[in-house]
Amino acid sequence: MDNQKIKNAMDFACSVVRKDMDEFKEGFPGAQSRNYKYQTNGGLDWTDGFWTGMLFLSYEYTKDKKYLELAEKNVDYFKNRLDKKLSLDHHDIGFLYSPSCVADYKITGNEEAKKYAIKAAEHLMTRYQPKGKFIQAWGAMSDEKSYFLIIDCLMNLPLLFWASEVTGDTKYADIAKNHLYTALDVVIRDDFTTYHTYRFDKNTGEKLGGKTAQGYSDNSCWARGQAWGVYGTALAYHYTKDESIIEKFEGLTKVFIEKLPKDNVPYWDMIFTDGDEPRDTSSAAIAICGIIQMAKYKKYPEFEAAADRMLEALIDNYTSKGKPDMNVILTDAMYSRPAGHNPEAAIYGDYYFMEALMRKLNPDWKMYW
Ligand code: GLY
Secondary structure, three states: OOHHHHHHHHHHHHHHHHHHHHHHOOOEEOOEOEOOEOOEEOOOOOOHHHHHHHHHHHHHHHOOHHHHHHHHHHHHHHHHHHHOOOOOOOOOHHHHHHHHHHHHHHHHOOHHHHHHHHHHHHHHHOOEEOOOOEEOOOOOOOOHHHOEEEHHHHHOHHHHHHHHHHHOOOHHHHHHHHHHHHHHHHHEOOOOOEOOEEEEOOOOOOEEEEEOOOOOOOOOOEHHHHHHHHHHHHHHHHHHOOOHHHHHHHHHHHHHHHOOOOOOOOEOEOOOOOOOOOEOHHHHHHHHHHHHHHOOOOOOHHHHHHHHHHHHHHHHHOEOOOOOOOOOOEOOEOOOOOOOOOOEOEHHHHHHHHHHHHHHHOOOOOOOO
């Protein structure tokens, strides 16, 4: 794909972020838009880190300090949220603190941000269940019904791996590895499709079985879960260099690509391969980032070509360009079809789309994960 096309897409994305900054001020967009308008709220969702990550990406790309100033104000919000433990009783601590505090530290060297990112990693470790060896996704740690992991959590592990790297203390990575190997063992089926969630017996840690929360059915393959698997294994390989992860990455990615419809943007669940079911553009953006990341270690010409086709499809057919009433970047993300949602924008879709563009434009970009 022509580099200018990627540059134009990044210019457009940064212009949307710039416009949104005036509207959102120090607030945060919700996880998904309503009629393609993000509503600003006071935060406290699992997705708040993505907006901050978009500000950091815009700053790195444009060098315009206005983005950085707001990103750093956002970082103060994340510090306060952690001090007061506001809505942090879940596993999405990596999604919150990697694109905010870790990013700030990596870009500006902000020691306070580093301190809080490590503190966030400490907090994430409190979600670990030794019986079953996994990080519990949601609910009270004592709740039998909440005794499960979800595939998304692969994306929270980099915070732990990073914390071990910067502190020299292996305790964070030890927990990350325990969760990683449990998750890879239980959520990936023999054909490399995936379960969204996997339940364990609270008393014995025994494996009980896979289910879905956001997919079509327990035995289908939720597209975003598969994408979290693609990117999650690429990141796990980056931190562990464990060769056994390569086979998982390859299997998950092959399935993701094989199940793409003709226009290269997945349906919200990969049980659908044609027809008029809604898409999930965010899944494509996440998978593209994973493929580009893994290509740093091993060449995958077919995967990389598919990633380019997906990215081009997003740029050509799924942005809000020419629709000034929208304040989003990517259209047609699906948050949760079982919850009755319709195609909208999702803030994580917008973030990963920008990350994918950044990765293409600057192969040396230092990731926030
Ligand atoms: N981590 C939740 C989601 O992907 O919707």
